Amino acid sequence: MKKSLYxxxxxxxxxxxxxLLLELETGEKRYFPIEQIGDxxxxxxxxxxxxxxxxxxxQGVPVHFYNYYEYYLGSYYPREHNSSGFxxxxxxxxxxxxxxxxxxxxxxxxxxxxxxxxxxxxxAHREKPVHPMIEGIAQVEAQLDNAASVETLMQLExxxxxxxxxxxxxxxxxxxxAFESRSRRPPANxxxxxxxxxxxxxxxxxxxxxxxxxxxxxxxxxxxxxxxxFSLNLDVAEVFKPVLVDRTVLTLVGLRQIQPEHFxxxxxGVYLNDEGxxxxxxxxxxxxxxxxxxxxxxxxxSYRTAVRLDLYKIEKxxxxxxxxxxxxxxx
Amino acid sequence: MYVIMVYDVNVHRVAKxxxxxxxxxxxxxxxxxxxxxxxxxxxxxxxxxxxxIHEEEDSVLFYTLRDAGDVRREQMGxxxxxxxxxx
Numbered sequence: 001m002k003k004s005l006y007x008x009x010x011x012x013x014x015x016x017x018x019x020l021l022l023e024l025e026t027g028e029k030r031y032f033p034i035e036q037i038g039d040x041x042x043x044x045x046x047x048x049x050x051x052x053x054x055x056x057x058x059q060g061v062p063v064h065f066y067n068y069y070e071y072y073l074g075s076y077y078p079r080e081h082n083s084s085g086f087x088x089x090x091x092x093x094x095x096x097x098x099x100x101x102x103x104x105x106x107x108x109x110x111x112x113x114x115x116x117x118x119x120x121x122x123x124a125h126r127e128k129p130v131h132p133m134i135e136g137i138a139q140v141e142a143q144l145d146n147a148a149s150v151e152t153l154m155q156l157e158x159x160x161x162x163x164x165x166x167x168x169x170x171x172x173x174x175x176x177x178a179f180e181s182r183s184r185r186p187p188a189n190x191x192x193x194x195x196x197x198x199x200x201x202x203x204x205x206x207x208x209x210x211x212x213x214x215x216x217x218x219x220x221x222x223x224x225x226x227x228x229x230f231s232l233n234l235d236v237a238e239v240f241k242p243v244l245v246d247r248t249v250l251t252l253v254g255l256r257q258i259q260p261e262h263f264x265x266x267x268x269g270v271y272l273n274d275e276g277x278x279x280x281x282x283x284x285x286x287x288x289x290x291x292x293x294x295x296x297x298x299x300x301x302s303y304r305t306a307v308r309l310d311l312y313k314i315e316k317x318x319x320x321x322x323x324x325x326x327x328x329x330x331x
Numbered sequence: 332m333y334v335i336m337v338y339d340v341n342v343h344r345v346a347k348x349x350x351x352x353x354x355x356x357x358x359x360x361x362x363x364x365x366x367x368x369x370x371x372x373x374x375x376x377x378x379x380x381x382x383x384i385h386e387e388e389d390s391v392l393f394y395t396l397r398d399a400g401d402v403r404r405e406q407m408g409x410x411x412x413x414x415x416x417x418x
Contacts (some may be wrong), residue, residue, distance in 0.1 A: 017353055033366055033376075035376075281417055282417060
């Protein structure tokens with residue numbers, strides 16, 4: 001399994017000795033084995049040149065950039081190497097055909113809602129008062145079949161999310177990490193900062209994995225395809241966010257591994273500082289690498305692989321081999 | 332699989348072997364590299380190393396373990412290199 005390289009310190013990235021070299025501001029040189037790198041995440045100030053981009057294209061390594069406030073800036077997405085005209089046509093067909101698009105979008109939302117409930121059930125087992133939220137989400141799920149448009153599906157998903165977030169305070173019971181309400185751009189409190197950061201990582205994870213398949217990240221189904229954005233990765237992220245992002249956030253806060261001193265306040269928003277960011281990334285990577293017993297494959301599979309497997313399932317759905325059944329967490 | 336590569340080669344080829352090794356593994360200290368590889372990557376590493384060494388004179392050893400969890404490593408003195416993915 002290829003690894004992600006996270007750069008939070010500043011320096012110069014270059015191709016040297018036919019591999020990847022990072023020269024830190026201190027003058028220290030670090031070589032990274034290019035063969036082991038699946039993607040690169042740049043948080044600090046990185047200098048790089050076209051020669052490096054050429055090399056990364058040749059090796060098929062996407063680079064994701066984030067700004068000072070941890071917002072996703074964009075990606076260097078190397079030339080498609082796995083593109084398949086047939087699959088691209090199928091993907092476009094499923095977008096253009098209203099009923100096919102609606103069917104696929106509904107599957108994404110159903111997967112997301114089931115995983116939301118699964119996360120809450122996990123906390124219900126730990127005697128947290130979250131049963132009303134689970135029931136609320138189940139009621140929303142029951143309405144999915146009647147939704148006649150993608151917009152309605154989005155609204156239902158939003159409703160379920162809202163109910164789900166209302167469970168955060170009773171689960172954590174930590175005044176330092178009160179949820180209040182979801183706020184973005186900028187996140188108004190610590191919990192929101194963590195969720196936003198985790199979501200950014202989730203979107204880029206999905207994008208990196210899409211790069212390894214034949215799918216085109218520009219054609220999403222739940223999230224409308226527009227003129228510039230990647231959107232398929234947002235669809236896939238929706239299914240995995242509860243299991244990967246929210247569980248990471250709740251675990252870090254619950255185990256007190258992230259503390260109030262790991263945040264800073266800037267421009268009216270709350271952001272993770274360097275130490276907080278490192279802790280989050282570490283926990284995030286551990287979760288992605290952790291494995292579970294796959295029910296069909298009958299072998300241990302990491303969560304990162306699970307994302308890839310879902311993309312293959314989407315491919316199969318598009319070519320009409322087998323309807324897409326989103327990843328479902330069983331604990 | 333987790334691979335530990337150690338080499339003892341003619342001084343003319345030390346840099347060449349290091350260069351090949353760095354593509355696949357993380358430098359740990361002089362003449363020692365290690366890291367997690369797939370069987371295919373391991374085969375390519377061996378192929379690439381084979382191209383630069385002289386069989387009659389150089390020696391390169393590969394220790395393989397099932398995965399990183401199998402490695403027990405103790406260290407004395409300074410740390411020179413370490414596989415790291417968060418910098």
